[in-house]
Amino acid sequence: MSTYAKSLTSAHKAFLADLFPGDDLILSPEGMAAFSTDASLERAMPWAVVRPDGREQIEELLRWAHAERMPVYARARGTGRVGNAVPVFGGVVVSMLKMDSVLAVDENDFVAVTQPGVITSDLQAACAAKGLYYPPDPASVKISSIGGNVSTCAGGLKAVKYGVTRDWVLGLEAVLPGGRVLQCGGRSHKDVVGLDLVRLFVGANGKLGLLTEIIVKLIPMPETSASVLVGFGDLHSSLAGANAVFQAGVLPAACEFMDKVTLQAVRQGGETIPLADSAEAALLFKVDGTEEGVAAEVRQIVKALEPLKPVSVETGRGDEEEAIWTIRRGISPAAFRIKPNKVAEDISVPRSKVAEAVDSAHEIGRKHGLTVLCFGHLGDGNIHVNIMHDAAISSEVEAAHKAKDEVFRLAVALGGTISGEHGTGLTKASFVSEQLSQEEIDTMVSIKQVFDPHSIMNPGKGW
C-alpha cells in the first residue's frame, strides 16, 4: 500500500503555480467544487486542479507527482457514471479540456490523430467533412471527450456492428508517472509486434498514465442508413425477434430494445411515437451501408420478424428516421416521470441470456417494491437496468441499493459482467472481486505496478 501525500504543502503549491500560471491552477474551494464530482454524483474535493495545454507540462507534473506520492486524477468532461473522475484521495485533478485539437484527419491512411480533450462528436464531424467515419457512439457522444472515451472504452448503440472504442484505437501517446513518455501503436492498421500496450490503455480509466495523443482508425462514411421500429405484444416475442433478425443473416448497426415500463414512461411524455399503443415491448434497428444494401436489409428484417406477429412496423429514412429515434432519446428524461431518482446500471450478459436477465431484473424490482426499467443494446446483450426510486425516502434508497446488488449478482451468475460500458470506479468497486478472480486481480495489480509503481494514478477505484 502506497503512502500518499497527506495534503498540499506550500512547496507543492509553489511548484504547481509555477508550472500552471494564472487560471490554469485552481486552489479555491468554490473553483474546485466543479471537479469534485461527476455524473455519478459521488463527491470528494481535490487539493488542486490544473489545466495543462501540452505534453511537456504533463511530463513535469507526473515527474513531481511520482516523487511526492501525489494522487493524480485525470478528468475530461465528467460525464462518467461511476465516479472514475472523483478524486477520493484528494490530490491533483488534471483537466484535459485545453488539449482539444484534432491534429490530423488523413484520408489516405484512414486515421485521425487527436488530443484527448476533443468532444467525440466534434472529432466525428471533422472526419465526416472528409467523407470518413469514426463509428463508436456512446450516448454521451456529443458531450464526452475522446480521451474519456478511450480511458473508459466507451461503447454505444452501434457496438453490435462496429465494436467499441477499443476496436478503433491504433496508437497513443501517454505520459507515465515519473514523467516518462510512452508512444505505442501508430498509423498502421495491423501490428502484431510485441504485447498490445495500446489496448492496455483503452479502458484503464486513467490508472496507468495520462493520455496526450490518440490515433484512431477510420472507415469510409456509409452512404445511407435506415431504421425500423417494431412493436411487439410481449417482451419475449421482441427478444425472439432480435434473434430471428441475426439468424436471417442481418448484422444491424444498432439493435435496441425497450420493455413495457420504458414504453409507458416515454408515452406519458405526450410525444407522438410511431409505435402501436398495444406494443408492450419494442425493437429499434438501424442499418447502414449502400442504398441497395440498406433497402435489402430492411426487407430482410421485416420478413424475418413476420412469424413473430409484430403489432406495428415503422420504417424511416431521413427525417422520418430521426423521428423514429425520438423514442430512444426520450427514455432518459422519461424515466424521471416514474420516480425522481434512479440507480442506473449497465449489466451485460451473453445474448442467449438476455430474456432471463430482463425477467429476473423485473422480479428483483417487484420484490423490493420498486419499478425497474430495462432497455438498451440488445445486440450486445448490454442491458441498461434503471431502478427508479425517491431519494427523499430512505427506505426506497435502501431498497434500490439492495436491488442493485442483486442485479449485479444476477449478471455474474448468468456468465455476464456487472458493467458493459460504465466501468466500476467508485460505485461498483466493491463488486469487482465477485466478478474477477484473485488471479486476474493480482495480474492486473502487477501490470499497473510496472507503469505506476507508487499507485498515484486514479487511486481508490475499482478495476
Next chain:
Amino acid sequence: MCGKCISVCPLINATNREELGPRAKADLCRLLEDDESLLAGEDVAKLAGLCLGCHRCKSVCSQGVDVPGLVATLRAAHPDFKGWLWKTWLTNAKQLWSASSTAAKLIPKQFQPEKLGPFLKMLAGLKGGPGLEPFLTAETFSDTYRGEKMLLFAGCTATHVQGRWLMTALRLLDGLGVEVLPGKFQCCGGGLKSAGFADEAGQLAQENIDVWREAGRPKIVTFCESCLSGLSGYEAFLDDLKEIELWKNSLTPLSNLLQNTSFMVSDNVPENIGYHRPCHVDEVDSDYVFLKNALGEHLTVATEKECCGFGGVMRLGAPGLADEVNLQCWDALSGADMVVSGCSACVAQLSSTHPEGRQVGHWLELIL
C-alpha cells in the same frame, strides 16, 4: 449532473474552464443550500456574475434545471453596483439610449472604470443611424394571415433607438394584410429578471399580459429573440394552464409569418452574408429558415453554438471572459462581409465589436 450542459455553454467553449460552466454553478447552488451563511460571500457574488444568461444549458437539461434562473436568484440575493447599473440601463432605456448619439455619455462618471470600457462601447453601438443598405424587396406576400388581428411587440431597442426596424416590421405586416392592434407594451423584463430584479420584471410581465388580454389574446409578433425569450417566461403571471398555452401559442416571430412571402434580391447584395444565431433561439430557427430562403447562396456562413458574448451583467463583471466568447463568435463568422441577426442584444454586441470592414445589423435592415 450528466454534463450535457457543459458542451453547449459558450463560456466553457471559449475558455475550457469547467468551473465557469452551468453544472458547476448548479452544483455550487446545491452546496450553498446546505449552508446559507456562505451566501454572503464575495465568491458567490462573483460566481453570480459569471453567466452569459444564454439559456442554452436549460434547453438541453434532461431534468429541466434552470441554471440562469438559479444565477438570477443569487444575483437577487446579492445586489451590487453592477446589478444596479444594469437595472439603470434597462429601466431608463429611453433616456440612456438617446437616438442622437452615444448612450455611453449618459452613464454616471463613477461607473466608468477602465474594465467597463467594452461594455460602454457596446452601449455606444446602440444608436440609431443609417444602418445597412437594404437589398431585399418583398415581391408577393403570403395570404395566410390576411385580415388577422395581431399585436406587435417591438422591444426596447426598436422602440427607443432603431425606429427603422419598427417601421420595416409594420410595413411587412401591412403587406401580409395583418391588422396591427394598438397596444402599449412595456419592456419584456428578460434582462431585468436575469440580473436579479425579479419583482421589477414581474411588474412588467403583468402589464404586458394585461395588454394582450385587453386586445382579446391575439398573436403577438416579435422580431427580437431576447424579447421572445423574455415573453416566454411569463408562466407565473398567467391564470392557469389553459392561458399559459394560449400565451405561448400567441408568441410569433415575424420571420415565421414571412415564410411563404417571396423576396427579390437587388444587385447591391454583398457576396458573403453571415447569420448569427442568437442563443435564445429554440430548436427551430425561423429567422435562419427565412433568411436562407430569401438570400439563397448569398448566405454563406452561420453560427451554431457560438454566443456573441453580450452576457448582460457578466459583461460588467468579467468583460475579459465575455470578450473571449465574442472572439470565438467572430472567428466562426469569418469570411462574411455583412452579419445579420434577429436579436437586439446580439446586434448591439456584434456592432460594437466587429472587425474592420464588416457590417452588422438586424435582418430587418436588409428589407426595403
